[in-house]
Amino acid sequence: MNLATRYLGLDLRNPLVASAGPMTQSADRIKRLAEAGVGAVVLPSLFEEQIRAEADRDELLAEAGIDSFGEATSYLVDPDASVWPRQYLELIGRTSGSGVPVIASLNGSTPGGWTDYARAMQDAGAAAIELNIYYLPGDPLIPSRDAEQRYIDILTAVKSAVSVPVAVKLTPYFSSFGDMALRLEQAGADGLVLFNRFMQTDIDPDTFTVSTGFKLSSPAEATLPRSWIARLRSQLRSSLAASTGVETADDVAAYLLAGADVVMTTSALLRHGPGHVTALLDGLTAWMDRKGIGSVHEIRGLLAPTADTPQAGFGRYGYLRAVEQATRAYSPW
Numbered sequence: 344m345n346l347a348t349r350y351l352g353l354d355l356r357n358p359l360v361a362s363a364g365p366m367t368q369s370a371d372r373i374k375r376l377a378e379a380g381v382g383a384v385v386l387p388s389l390f391e392e393q394i395r396a397e398a399d400r401d402e403l404l405a406e407a408g409i410d411s412f413g414e415a416t417s418y419l420v421d422p423d424a425s426v427w428p429r430q431y432l433e434l435i436g437r438t439s440g441s442g443v444p445v446i447a448s449l450n451g452s453t454p455g456g457w458t459d460y461a462r463a464m465q466d467a468g469a470a471a472i473e474l475n476i477y478y479l480p481g482d483p484l485i486p487s488r489d490a491e492q493r494y495i496d497i498l499t500a501v502k503s504a505v506s507v508p509v510a511v512k513l514t515p516y517f518s519s520f521g522d523m524a525l526r527l528e529q530a531g532a533d534g535l536v537l538f539n540r541f542m543q544t545d546i547d548p549d550t551f552t553v554s555t556g557f558k559l560s561s562p563a564e565a566t567l568p569r570s571w572i573a574r575l576r577s578q579l580r581s582s583l584a585a586s587t588g589v590e591t592a593d594d595v596a597a598y599l600l601a602g603a604d605v606v607m608t609t610s611a612l613l614r615h616g617p618g619h620v621t622a623l624l625d626g627l628t629a630w631m632d633r634k635g636i637g638s639v640h641e642i643r644g645l646l647a648p649t650a651d652t653p654q655a656g657f658g659r660y661g662y663l664r665a666v667e668q669a670t671r672a673y674s675p676w
């Protein structure tokens with residue numbers, strides 16, 4: 344049984360990747376994931392704000408002089424934020440020899456000098472960069488073309504800073520997601536990670552409070568990334584990573600059939616621990632065995648529409664029939 348795959352030009356022993364999250368934030372946790380068999384790991388993101396905080400601290404210290412170190416650091420708005428970038432590079436250095444490729448993650452939303460940090464990540468030993476462009480265009484005066492151009496500009500800046508591959512992790516919320524995907528590929532993206540998970544902001548009508556936070560995903564949320572991976576498979580040359588809703592080996596298999604080169608998981612690893620990597624890989628192997636499949640290459644994109652499928656018709660294909668079926672199934676009165 345051959346589980347090997349290629350992602351961003353890297354040879355991985357299997358397609359299961361631990362995506363950015365708390366379970367990849369220390370050398371010890373990465374070691375346990377590697378021992379459990381994961382194909383690669385993505386470190387938690389280093390945020391634009393943290394890189395700016397580090398730069399501000401350095402500037403402040405340079406101005407204040409080395410003698411007033413304590414006094415100077417006390418002026419800092421967020422000293423914790425300024426420490427993480429250096430620790431991050433150390434984490435890359437400590438884990439890049441862990442036996443599995445370590446992908447560093449940069450997270451930001453505005454063009455600027457923080458993108459140069461990708462170079463430091465590369466120099467520290469990162470096998471690739473995952474660029475999480477987390478941008479919520481809340482200003483109604485920003486035209487959609489400017490919002491989209493921002494993605495291209497940030498990617499171009501990161502690509503010019505590094506020679507390792509760069510994947511872009513992004514949201515599905517574009518008026519023409521396929522066009523955005525093609526533009527990112529043309530701008531140099533070596534891969535796309537579908538999709539980013541947003542903060543779940545909510546309102547409690549009882550307490551009149553607004554809450555923010557991250558909730559773990561459910562497999563039902565995988566249908567959106569899975570259908571975009573299937574649609575883009577024949578349109579793009581770049582790698583495609585699936586992210587969202589992987590709980591069981593069947594979820595991994597479905598993403599591979601849709602056309603994913605790798606399948607990432609965070610929520611399931613947080614719920615079940617590193618041993619879940621082995622359970623997912625064993626389950627994938629058993630499924631391939633049952634179906635008489637010898638390698639991941641054989642099944643990747645097997646159920647994706649071919650390049651000559653008319654995309655417009657494909658989008659509404661079966662729509663009316665599905666509405667009729669659902670109406671029959673769910674109408675109680």
Ligand SMILES: Cc1cc2nc3c(=O)[nH]c(=O)nc-3n(C[C@H](O)[C@H](O)[C@H](O)COP(=O)(O)O)c2cc1C
Pocket residue numbers: 362363364365386387388389448450475512538539540557558559560561586587588589607608609610611
């Ligand atoms: C607690 C938590 C922390 C996360 N931190 C990051 C992060 O630092 N950078 C990032 O790109 N994604 C982050 N994510 C998103 C995950 O990498 C992943 O894309 C998302 O959770 C969907 O995958 P899942 O359904 O397997 O959880 C985080 C998710 C969770 C739940």
